[in-house]
Amino acid sequence: MLILRSIAFQICFYLNLILQLLIFLPIFFFISEERAWGIVKNMARSSLWILRVVAGTHSKVEGQENLPKGGCIVAAKHQSFWEIIALLPQLDSPTFILKKELMSIPVFGQYARRMKMIPIDRSKRGGAIPAMLEEAKRSVGEGRQIVIFPEGTRVAPGAAPDYRQGVYRLYEALDLPVVPVALNSGLYWPRKDVRRWPGTIRAELLPPLQPGLSRTDFIARLRDAIETRSEALLAEAERVDGLRPRPVRQTAEEVEGSS
Numbered sequence: 138m139l140i141l142r143s144i145a146f147q148i149c150f151y152l153n154l155i156l157q158l159l160i161f162l163p164i165f166f167f168i169s170e171e172r173a174w175g176i177v178k179n180m181a182r183s184s185l186w187i188l189r190v191v192a193g194t195h196s197k198v199e200g201q202e203n204l205p206k207g208g209c210i211v212a213a214k215h216q217s218f219w220e221i222i223a224l225l226p227q228l229d230s231p232t233f234i235l236k237k238e239l240m241s242i243p244v245f246g247q248y249a250r251r252m253k254m255i256p257i258d259r260s261k262r263g264g265a266i267p268a269m270l271e272e273a274k275r276s277v278g279e280g281r282q283i284v285i286f287p288e289g290t291r292v293a294p295g296a297a298p299d300y301r302q303g304v305y306r307l308y309e310a311l312d313l314p315v316v317p318v319a320l321n322s323g324l325y326w327p328r329k330d331v332r333r334w335p336g337t338i339r340a341e342l343l344p345p346l347q348p349g350l351s352r353t354d355f356i357a358r359l360r361d362a363i364e365t366r367s368e369a370l371l372a373e374a375e376r377v378d379g380l381r382p383r384p385v386r387q388t389a390e391e392v393e394g395s396s
Contacts, residue, residue: 143333146192153183158244166251174230177252181225188219193335194325196223200342203316204228208277209345210315212304212359214367215286216294216323219338224284224318227342232276234269234285234303253281257303259289266303270310277311287359294323294371295382300360305352314345317359319366321373324380336378339370 157180165173188194196219204211204227211228213220225231237256240246249256255272258265273283287304308315320340326333343362346355375381 139332139334142192142335143331146188146333147331149187149191150184153187154180155244157183158248162244162247165248170230173251177248178226181222184222188326188333192333194333195337197337198223198227198340198342201227203342203344204282205314205316205345208280208311208313209282210304210307210311210313211282211284211318211342212287212315212363213284213318213340214320214363215288215291216320217291217326217328219322219326220318220320220340223322223338223340228282228284230279230281231284232273232281234273234283236290253279255283266306269303270306273307273311277313283307283311283313287363291323291328293328293382294321294367298360298364300356304359305355308346308348308350308355309352312348314347315355315359316345317343317362317366319343319363319370321367321370324371324374324378324382327383334378334380336374336380339373341366341370 157176161176165176185196188196211224211231213224221233232253232255234255234257235249237258240249240254240256253276255269255276257269276283285304285307287300288298289301289303292298304315318340320338322338322340324334325336325338343366346358346362350358371382
């Protein structure tokens, strides 16, 4: 039953996404940004609805009171695609920092450009940061929130955290508070696995880190906040839904990227 529901979810999820992208394509680039955000957020909400109805996986995001008024940086744990669609409706006009390969996906990439997402070439490592900072400053000037995944890629639950320099460079350059986000999505929506496990995915927006911290203090506090609360959410998932982290196997690319 689990595998059948999971496959059905995959079919419904991608059909819904593709159909909405195509249906709104003729008007999407001519309407106001406010209406465009309405369309994009509705895509995210409908995806979460499909996840709940078809796969039996509920979604819960808490801690919205920790979002500062005005500009901020949202630094989220990244375990699956779930956090992208779950965070979208929670923010006014978020700018996600994403890998540049996503911008090459037909139609989806055009939507991402229209919504002013910031692509980053991970192969350039630190060399990609100046361009990222320039785009981020422009987005903040337009009143947008910056969303970044500090580890740079999806990390399986239970894997050792590896926080990259990009999140600190943003924090330093933008002089904005950073809202850590803890979650346990990888237990229910595992990477490289068709299965979607029933239960409730949880994410929490944690109290913001204010500007002015040194690099060492900032990274230590950010990592401690996210990892401590994420571990608690993993433990809650095991207690409530019987799920626990699976053995972590790194690919050659991931091993190279963490070295």
